[in-house]
Each structure stands twice: as structure tokens, then as C-alpha cells.
Amino acid sequence: MGTRVLLNGAPGYVMGRGTRSSSDKPNVSAFADMKGMDPAMMGGMKTSHGPECLTSLAVPIPVLDEETLSGLKILDHNVPLPVSDVNGRTAHTKVNYGHIWEGTDRVIRVEKERCLHHPDCAAMRTCPTDAISNNFVINRDLCINCGTCTLQCSEGVFRARLGSIELAEGTVPISLRQSDRARAERLCTMLKNRILKHEFTPTQMLEPL
Numbered sequence: 514m515g516t517r518v519l520l521n522g523a524p525g526y527v528m529g530r531g532t533r534s535s536s537d538k539p540n541v542s543a544f545a546d547m548k549g550m551d552p553a554m555m556g557g558m559k560t561s562h563g564p565e566c567l568t569s570l571a572v573p574i575p576v577l578d579e580e581t582l583s584g585l586k587i588l589d590h591n592v593p594l595p596v597s598d599v600n601g602r603t604a605h606t607k608v609n610y611g612h613i614w615e616g617t618d619r620v621i622r623v624e625k626e627r628c629l630h631h632p633d634c635a636a637m638r639t640c641p642t643d644a645i646s647n648n649f650v651i652n653r654d655l656c657i658n659c660g661t662c663t664l665q666c667s668e669g670v671f672r673a674r675l676g677s678i679e680l681a682e683g684t685v686p687i688s689l690r691q692s693d694r695a696r697a698e699r700l701c702t703m704l705k706n707r708i709l710k711h712e713f714t715p716t717q718m719l720e721p722l
Contacts, residue, residue: 514529515527515717515718516716518571519569519570519571519700519713520543520545520568521545521551521570522554522569522703523550524549525545526543526544526716527541527572529542530722541570552654555569556655556657558642559642567642567657573713573715575715589611590610591609592609592610593607594608594610594612613676614676617687618673619658619695621656621658621671622673623649623651623671624669625670628670629668630649636671637662638665640661640662641659641689642659644657651671657693658693658695659690660675660689661688675688
């Protein structure tokens with residue numbers, strides 16, 4: 514608690530544990546002045562259970578000892594990723610985040626010349642953030658690079674390598690990513706530049722969560 518962070522691009526602080534935090538899925542609650550937030554770092558998406566808020570959080574991590582440094586050396590393929598059935602959320606096996614990000618595309622590419630201008634564009638209709646406009650251009654401020662459009666467009670207008678997971682039952686392709694690695698890396702760069710310009714001063718925590 515008390516750690517200074519960037520919340521949607523605005524300086525703020527960690528308040529405590531999130532309302533849905535648990536030992537298996539810990540998360541935090543934070544606050545910042547909304548007037549200082551970057552609209553491109555926040556938003557929402559449609560799900561089958563209703564709307565979900567999207568927020569971006571950047572946390573400065575002072576590297577003051579070997580233990581902290583060793584933690585930052587962990588790569589994607591060292592981070593376990595449970596694979597669960599959508600019904601019941603029971604984890605059946607574990608892979609790692611390398612399957613999701615290594616050798617895949619961070620950003621969705623658009624090849625407009627492939628478009629047949631179908632009146633009922635499946636990609637536009639199913640985009641969870643309404644980022645695809647009538648002229649089949651992606652609004653990058655709304656797009657979270659989830660990849661849904663790449664599987665909905667039969668003509669290949671929207672393209673990206675999303676990766677796949679190899680299970681005993683066979684190969685499972687990634688069909689939707691709820692983490693936007695490209696936006697996260699932009700926010701980290703924003704925090705780094707503010708620290709270097711002395712526009713953001715990290716703080717010590719008041720107490721551990």
C-alpha cells in the first residue's frame with residue numbers, strides 16, 4: 514500500500530487489495546485523478562456476461578538487491594499458465610506464457626485491399642471494443658489487439674499470429690487475448706521516460722499487501 518504507480522497514464526497510488534483478489538489470483542486496487550488519465554490506456558470490452566472495464570497499471574520496481582533482480586529475469590516461458598475449461602474454470606493442465614507471446618504478433622495488421630466490403634462484416638460485428646469502423650479501419654485507441662477479427666474475417670483483412678497451445682488432446686489455437694502487450698509496453702516506456710525526466714518520483718510502500 515502507498516506505492517506510487519501510473520494508472521491509465523495518470524500518477525496515483527496503490528490503495529490495497531482488489532475486491533476480487535484471492536491467494537490464487539491476487540490483484541490490487543489503485544486510484545488516480547481521472548483528469549490526468551490517457552484515454553488510450555483505458556476503456557471497455559463486451560463479453561457474453563456484459564461489459565468489462567479495461568485499465569492499465571504501471572508499477573516502478575527499484576532494483577536494489579539480487580532477489581529483485583532475479584525476479585525481473587523471469588521470462589515468458591518461465592511463467593506457468595493454467596489451461597481451464599470455460600465451464601467451471603477448473604484447471605486441467607499448465608503450459609506457459611511463452612506459448613502466448615513468443616513468436617507471435619503484438620499488433621493486428623490490416624490489409625484493406627483484401628476487403629470485399631460485405632454489408633454484414635463479421636469482424637466489425639464481433640469486435641469486443643467496437644474498434645473497427647465502417648471503412649474497415651482499426652481505431653488503435655480502442656483496439657486491444659485481442660485478435661478476434663483475425664478469425665472472423667474469411668478474406669484475411671485482419672492478420673496476426675496469435676499462437677497456440679499444445680495439449681495431449683491436440684493443438685488449441687489462441688482465439689482471443691485479453692492482455693494487450695503492445696499497450697502495456699507503451700505504458701512502461703511512458704513511466705520510464707517520466708522517471709528519467711524527474712516528472713515521476715517513486716515512493717516506498719507504507720505496508721505490504
